[in-house]
Each structure stands twice: as C-alpha cells, then as structure tokens.
Amino acid sequence: MSRKYFGTDGVRGLVGKYPITPDFAMKLGWAAGKVLASKGNNRVLIGKDTRISGYMLESAMEAGFVAAGIDVAFLGPMPTPAVAYLTRTFRGEAGVVISASHNPYHDNGIKFFSADGTKLNDDIELEIESWLDREMDCVPSERLGKASRIADAAGRYIEYCKATFCREFSLRGQRIVLDCAHGATYHVAPPVFTELGAEVITICNTPNGTNINDQCGATHLAALRKKVVEVRADFGIAFDGDGDRVMMVDADGSVIDGDVILYILASHWKRKGIAFGGVVGTQMANMGLELALAEMNIPFARSKVGDRYVVEMLKEKGWSLGGENSGHILALEHASTGDGIIAALQVLQVLAETGQTLSKARAGMTLLPQVLVNVKFSGQSAPLEAQAVQQAVADAEASLAGRGRVLLRKSGTEPLIRVMVEGEDQAQVDHLAHAIADVIRAEGS
Template identity: 65%
Template sequence: MSRKYFGTDGVRGKVGEFPITPSFAMKLGWAAGTVLASTGTKEVLIGKDTRISGYMLESAMEAGFSAAGVNVALVGPMPTPAVAYLASTFRADAGVVISASHNPFYDNGIKFFGNSGIKLNDAQEQEIEELLEQAIKFNAMGCVESDKLGKARRIDDAAGRYIEFCKGTFPKHLSLSNLKVVVDCANGAAYHIAPNVFSELGANVININDKPDGLNINEKCGATHLESLQKSVIENEADLGIAVDGDADRVMFVDHLGEVVDGDEILFILAQAAKKNNELDGGVVGTLMSNLGLELALKGMDIPFIRAKVGDRYVVAQLKETGWQLGGEGSGHILSLRHTSTGDGIVAALQVIKAVQESGVSLSELKKGMSKLPQVLINVKLKADNADEIMASDVVAQAVRDAEGVLAENGRVLLRKSGTEPLIRVMVESTDITMTQSQAEFIAKAVKQAS
C-alpha cells in the first residue's frame, strides 16, 4: 500500500472510494490493533469530527480493534488535539482521530497517536501497513478467541475535561472579561468546546458556524475560509475573531479591522512575547513555506529560526531535536510544546490573546512588528508522476539559478512536489511583488517545458 494512503498524516480519502470504506476502516482497525496489542496496548480512545461519515467509520474501527483484542473508549466529536490529550488522561494506550481536518465533508481520514500524544513512529506505521496489505489482498482478517475480544465504552465527560485543560493553559491573573470575540468553529469538532472555553474565561463570545449537520463542516467557514469571520468581526465591532478548522488543530485570527492574522504572524507574536517574558527556550521552527518576513523579523530580535519540511510531524521532530518549544506553519498549525504535545488551535488562540493583553496594544498593532514579503505559489500539473526527475532536469535547474540570480538577497525560490498528486509547487517570495510574480511564472514555464 502506498504511503499516499497511510503515513505521517494517517489515511485520507473520499468516503465510498478507495481507501475510505467501512471494510477498509475495519481492516485498518484490526491491523493497528494487532500491532499495538503486541506492544502491550489494551485500550485505544477514538474521537471524530462532525462529518456524516464519522459515525460509520467509528463503528467499523471499533469492530476492527475488538477483533484484535483491543478495548475501545469512544468520546464522540472531539478536536484532534483533545484526543491526543484525553488518551493520556483516560489512561488509554493510544488515540485515534477520524477526521479529514480542513477538507470538505465528503472526505475523511484516520490518524493515530501514541499515549504520549505523539503520532506513531515509522516502524509501527510500516508494520501496520504490511498487515493491512495482507488483509486487503486476501479480503480477510484475523480475530482473537471470543473470550479475548475487545470491549467498548463511551466516555460522557470528555468535553468537560478538555475544556478545563484548555482553560488551564491561560494565566489565572488574566481575564477575558473586557474582550468581545467572534469564534468560528467551522461547523466542526470544536463547536461545543471553543465557545465554552472563551466564555468561561469571561469573554463576550459571538459564535458563528457552530451548528454542524454532518455536511457543512469547513463549508465556506473556519480557518480556511475567513470571509464570514471578517464580516462578523466588523459588524459586531469585536476586538478580534478566532477561526479553527474542522478538527481544531489549526487557528487563524482576524483583527478588529477585519484583517487576517495568519500562522506566520501568530508565530511572530508568540515568539516576541516569549522572548520578552524570558520564556523562549532556544528559537522557532517554521517550514520551507514560512514567509521570509517571519525569518527576518525573528532575526531582528536575535531569535534563531530553522525550517523543517512542510508538515506538523517534521516541525515536532525539529523541536525535539533542538529542545525548542515553539514552531508552526503559515496555515495556522501552531505547536507550543510548553503547553501541548501537538498542534492545538484553541490553546494557541489563548496564547495569542495572552500576548495581546500583556502587550497593552491591539492584535492589529502587535502584528505590525513583522512585515510579510510578497509570496506567489503556482501549482504545475504534470503529465506523469515524475516530479523528482523534472525538478532535477537541466531546464528547471537553470531556471531556478536564473531566478535566484535576479532575486539575489531580496528573495528565495522553493520547488516542492505534491505528496498526493502529480504536480510541482513553485513558490517565490521577495521584497517586490512584480518581481516575485514574474520569476514564479518564469520557473513554472520551465517546469511545464520539462514535463
């Protein structure tokens, strides 16, 4: 089975098509349960977002784990970071999230966490893949003896426990009583969590997109579609707006002027505050896609900055390697290992609000310490799945060298192949938008010529 379907970000696909079917989910539950049981796992905790297929896949996964002799604890709709936290709280040995994050309702996916809140390691993933391939190939899976079958239980107070955890990451000497905030839950897993966290801390909360029906998750709302949040902040004269995505592991802000504050700007704000409070352990980890403006702003504060490959797993790996605590992506996936083991949109939002309150200025003013450089991204579709060959070709390599010569010290070039489809992403950023656009188009033309 290709890592396209199972790997660092779990299984993901359109429900009803390979690989996401009830049969596939049950076999995956059995394969994962078999591997985890061999290392002493006795119980896994399963959470999901609000998309309609989650109920079906939850039952299938439950059956697969039971067949492998692993007990299951069900928590219902719950943010991805909540599952990572609750797996430890309820003494489960692993956590499973059924979610396709920011994708449309007709997609779904399955992610795994160890009991420490960290995603499974490569060796475990490989072993699960091998068992899953066998089950698919022979259209069969094993089953333990009847007296060894796993049992299932439903946990009713999971939401309350996670709400208290989130509130506990916000300083007790601060209050949100003077804050009017619009919260966009993307009709997703945080619909019954995020509003309660902010209101219980004293904020005047205006909720939007908090009525999931199984089909409206991420539909023109949430962290990937900020237009409704911008409109609501202005109409309600709110101090700021907060948007999470479908599984609430990402967060984006809108300031009181209706302007977007993205993940790179959030990282800058958090790093600046941590530096001022002597709470910054080392530096900041971004990704290859992080805006150059972030790197320059951090450099101006003598804060080290390194880039990981795109993906939260790689950011976490760099943080672990360096011993640093803060990292993230422009998409709003923020990692603060001082507070959580994985990206958590609600916790990250609270840390931004803390920085705003301690600074004594608005979010709009606070973000001005960083100037984003113009960035152009062009996706070039390929005729065949040969991205590595094309990127290494003489035509493309020369085009990149030529563009870098034009940009000099004022910008950078990045070529990345997609992990899920035959295309190459051409990214160029520099101090000049006209130059940025022209050089991105120049390289994209070379890629098309070589494909």
C-alpha cells in the first residue's frame, strides 16, 4: 500500500499549505498518539529546528498528542540526531522532529523516530495514516496527556557527542570554522568542538527564524570556503538546518563531501582492523568511491536514495558504515541515524590518530566528474516516462559508451527531478546533464 502523506523523510511541504498546517499537525499528533496508545505507550519527545513556523506546528502537535492521552516532553531547538538519541535515553516511545532539513525557512516538515532512535517503519506510518482518515476525538479529562520541558537536553547531547571522540586524543592546536546554517546545531556544535580543545570560529550561527540554510550550511559552502582560507583554518565543517548532514572543507577551500568522508573513515578503519563489514552508498554515490574501496577490498553496495534506505541495507548486511554524498553519514556504532557532528568527529579522530591533514587523508580517492541538475515540475506526476526523456537518456548513455552513468529520480521531499550524469570528462557530463534537463523541462511544461 502506498503512503498518502509520508514521504522518504516524513511529511514535508510549504508552511500554510496542506498538509503543513496547524490543523493537520494537530490531527497528525492525535493519529500518532492513537497508534502509540494502542501499543501501551504514552510519552513522546518533540524537537525542532530554528524555523519560525516550528512554534506553530509544535503547539498544534502538542494538542493532538495530549487529546490522545499521550504525554509530551519538549526539547526546544535540537538537531535531528539529538532527538533520536534523547528519545532513547529518556525512554520515550517516539521522537518527533519538526524540520525541513536543508530546505528554505518557508518549508517545514514532521518526522518521527521510534523508541530505538530509528526512523519509523512503513507499517507504523501506514497505521498512523489510517487514523488520519478518522474523526478526531478526545480521551476523558482524567486521561489527557501532560506537557513538560527537558531543560538540560542540549547539555546531554553535547556530552554524548564528545564521548564518541577517543579520550586519548584532543583537538588542541586545530583551528576550525563551523558553519551552523543558522539552524539547530547553533548552540550545540560550537561547545562540542571547543570543549575538545579546538579553536572554533563560527559563522551562520545566529538564527532569527527565517535565515536557516540561507546561502549557508552544507548545501551552500561558498561562505565557509572563503572563511577557512581567510582565517587560515585547518579545515571547515558545515551542517544543514537540522544537523543530520555534514560537509567539510580542507585548508585550501576544497570540498570534502559525503562520499569522501566515507572513504576517509572506511580506509582508516580497514587499516586499523576495525570490523565494519562494508560500506553502503546510494545510487548517487560517485563511482570514484566504489573504485577506491574496491582497491582496498572493502565491500560496497548501493541503496535507494535516502538515509532510511541506507540504514535498511546496512542492517540487512550487518554492516555499520554508510551514507550519501550529500553528507548524511551513518556510523551505526555511534548513532542510530545520520549525525553531522558525530560524523565530523570521526573524521577528526582519523586526523588525530594519523597526524594527517584533511587533504592528505582523502588523497587515495579520485572523484569522477559528476553533474547534478535539479528540474522543477508541476502537476502530480514527473515526466520521466515521456518518450523524449527516455530518448535523451539513451543518447547520453550512448555518448558515455559504458564509461559513465545517467540517473534520473524524483525527489522525495521537493517537486524536483534530479538529473545526474557521471563520466570521465567534465565538459561532456555537464553538457549531457543540461541537455536531458532541457528535455524534461519541455515535457513538464
């Protein structure tokens, strides 16, 4: 059965437009509460990023949960992985994150974590959706849920992050620029790296409700690259709005994306004899990662795009390391979901153990030229099956002659078709990607 409201990462959309409205959020809280209550559970934790609409959606969800007889504990602005961790440590039966991740402030979303700190499985999401079609009611007054606030949530998460960095090492002598995307990491990331000994310079860490991800963070690295070079930092680290993604920049401003981070961790763990099984990437992972891992006899597999699918494949294979080139890194020995701060700390531990610079640590991997073009479309269906689009893909694949890839996919969170072309020649893949994008635009108009 297909899901009506839940996408690859919860429910997401434009604030004020269904389903990101206060009435739907209240009904969603109530429906989720009914599912939890039916299993004998009665407490959820709610965290959010720094979007101004978070206040509205948080209050609406509180009303829905309380009406269903579920207690609510508020965490305030908190990274998505922090909500997953705190849900486990406070023995919550579910965690809720109000965030649209890397999207602009006028979007927002709602996603859930299980008691184990993992994304809800499809069966539970479908069960919640079935309750959304029912008339909302309210439990008797004596059974209404209660609301409270967890005051020390940030401090608990900061200590947890620090504990994943080996006590034998520190970050003393390192100058780091942190770009917090005016998002949920603004009050937790700087203390983590400072308390581990680094000299920390922060940018984009003054959220005002509308500047989240605005030309900053993991999806816009220009400001970070400039600052790293300007202050002669050893490297820079950028998070997205909800802190589950990380991108890095070395001392000369070169970008270290999720694929390179996976290579740095996997190659070091392999040399140390740390058991992690293999690496799961996605369909978007650069072929350079696959080739570099093969040279070290490290198994590699591709999942569908989306960190939930990476986690599923990791569990199927019994592996512990995976992620996406966008910066979602899954190190399951340390966190149950993508965690930008913890992923960055794992890379910094590699540097501390080896004495290498960031650029030296990534030297064994060469990324193949890859171009990604996002094409907006209107209507309910994406024009991926149009004959002209299929022909454009076939022509591109013929031009690549088996020495590259073409991938088209519909975004699970935005009305976009993502066109990815990869090959050996930058000019060729750029031309082919934009040619396919032009055909999609023509068919979708």
